[in-house]
Amino acid sequence: MKQVTLRVEGMSCGHCVKAIEGVLKELGASGKVDLAGKTVEVTYDEGKLQLEAIKEAIEDQGYDVV
Secondary structure, eight states: OEEEEEEEESOOSHHHHHHHHHHHHHHTOEEEEETTTTEEEEEEOTTTOOHHHHHHHHHHTTOEEO
16 A cells, blocks of 8 residues: 655635545545645555546545645
């Protein structure tokens, strides 16, 4: 399993946390959102999922991965 921390702009509330963690779960990854730090710590299987797909899924929820 690979772990990466992404900087994500636009998160501000519990709904944001649920949206991001939910979409990661749908992809087969797990994530821990830090609203104050504006980061998402993602754990995923590199053999099944690419980092670019994770970034796109978060951006599709309306957030900016920087």
